[in-house]
Amino acid sequence: MTAIEQDAPATADLAVDPEELARARRNRNEKIGQWVLPALVVIVTIFVWDRIVAVNELPHYILPGPGLVVEALIEDWGMLSDSLLVTLRITMGALFIAIVGGVGLAVLFTQSRWVEMSFFPYAVILQVTPIVAIAPLIFIYVDNRMVGLLICAWIVAFFPILSNTTLGLNSADHNLRDLFKVYGATRWQKLRYLQLPSALPYFLGGLRIAGGLSLIGAVVAEYVAGTGGNASGLAFRILEASYRLNIPRMFAALLLIALTGVIIFAILSLVSHLSLRKWHESALKRET
Amino acid sequence: MADGSEASPAPVGEDAMLSRPKLLSMSHVDKIFGRDVVALKDMNLDVxxxxxxxxxxxxxxxxxxxxxxxxxxxHPTGGRIKWEVEKEPGSLSVVLQEPTLMPWATVEDNVFLPFRMQGKSKRSVISDIEEALALVGLEKFHGAYPRELSGGMKMRVSIARAMVTHPKxxxxxxxxxxxxxxxxxxxxxxxxxxxxxxxxxxxxxxxxxxxxxxxxxxxxxxxxxxxxxxxxxxxxxxxxxxxxxxxxxxxxxxxxxxxxxxxxxxxxxx
Missing domain, CATH: 3.40.50.300 (P-loop containing nucleotide triphosphate hydrolases)
Structure with a gap:
């Protein structure tokens, strides 16, 4: 076998190539490691956390053990799940308006350079001013608390969608633009069949960032709004629990917020992959 | 070499060329880019x-x-370009150095583009699209995406798109x-x-x-x-x-x- 390989390297691909085997093994290991390693880290962290609390006999109002946090999560589930729903509603609402507003403004910007030149700087100003500095004003002028929260979360979330989509709409291939012009495309046709598809990968990139940001926006806005009542989100539960030194509940609420963020990111990543998998470089697997 | 004296049904040579009807004429066309870059000077061409x-x-x-x-x-800085026949949508098409296909669209949709710009439905021109793809030998690839094709095949799609409207x-x-x-x-x-x-x-x-x-x-x-x-x-x-x-x-x-x-x-x- 080795003699044949040495004599005729052209047939080497029919034989088992050790390099290729190693590559396949490496790929397989990487795939498994992708899931197993983070899971392992979580398990170890929880174990160490539990031991630290137990060995040092830390009181639960300083650092509760993981068991206590789970207990709080189960015991307060009724209250926490209601709050989770409120936070989710604000987050989703803000993300939705961010998509509509961001894409809408981006389309408007690309239709007219004058509009873009006039308003883009103000979009930037809105973005770079910390939301905690604007929020108190918003809650003074907006009576409805829900609307105020939505506005705050929207301000945080819409910019990545706006800037990414604007970039995407403007980066349609120049030769394709010429081609559309030769074939007599109307402004609407150019937008619908050339610019929007070109902008899709950029938009989806912005969307993934905006998903996380709208959750952050919702939480921060709630802190600033700071009022309680029935329709309180997770951020308010954390504030409230901290006043009462109910640290396990703080941890439980925090856990829910983090989990929500991860799930939003995962869903948006999936949406992005599904929309681009047929044609875009970012979603293609390399064959060699 | 040129022999246009015979009244054959398919005359060859320069005389035969000159006897064809005019399609387009460029007369004294100049194009200046910026202030003083003369890209084209006094071009005359009867197509x-x-x-x-x-x-x-x-x-x-x-x-x-x-x-x-x-x-x-x-547009020309000076001179003029005149179509001697009626120019309708689909009369003119271009093939560029790059295949210039839309990566998000299938081969079929790429070839459909000139008709789409005319507001036609795909169903009404599907036979033209199939004919154009057959012309370039890619009838089997109508559902493929550009990234799945080789450079030569992409160029064939580009040519099919240019020919689908039977341009003048x-x-x-x-x-x-x-x-x-x-x-x-x-x-x-x-x-x-x-x-x-x-x-x-x-x-x-x-x-x-x-x-x-x-x-x-x-x-x-x-x-x-x-x-x-x-x-x-x-x-x-x-x-x-x-x-x-x-x-x-x-x-x-x-x-x-x-x-x-x-x-x-x-x-x-x-």
């Missing part, structure tokens, strides 16, 4: 129905500028420059066959002497600084031209003439 014209010249001679002017993407005039801007030689020869042969089938007129920009001689019946030689036409050659070899033409003494003689003209053009542009 006749059925012509296969090559614009041959070194870079900077204004051949691409001429195509962009004819396709109405830019097809402008081609160095379409095969980026392809390997084997693919280029094959596409040269196929292009001639396709042109015969849809009976169109072609203006073809190239910097290859061999390509221009093999493909065209008129070669317009251009020089740079300023971009201008310096000479027009005719290749009287009748169509259909086959591989045999590539190895014939006539072909070699035409190539020699075109080479000399190109050399002269390069000297002028220095």
């Amino acid at each position: 006749r129905v059925g012509d296969f014209i090559s614009l041959l010249g070194p870079s900077g001679c204004g051949k691409s500028t001429a195509l962009r002017l004819i396709s109405d993407l830019i 005039l097809i402008l081609m801007d160095e379409p095969f420059a980026a392809l390997d030689e084997i693919t280029r020869f094959k596409l040269n042969n196929d292009l001639l066959a396709m042109k015969e089938k849809i009976a169109s007129t072609v203006i073809f920009v190239t910097h290859s002497v061999f390509e221009s001689v093999f493909l065209s019946d008129r070669i317009v030689v251009m020089a740079a600084r300023p971009g201008r036409v310096i000479e027009e050659l005719t290749v009287t070899e009748p169509y259909p031209r086959t591989e045999d033409f590539r190895t014939s003494a006539d072909y070699a003689a035409h190539c020699r003439r075109a080479s000399d003209a190109l050399k002269h053009a390069m000297e002028l542009g220095q």
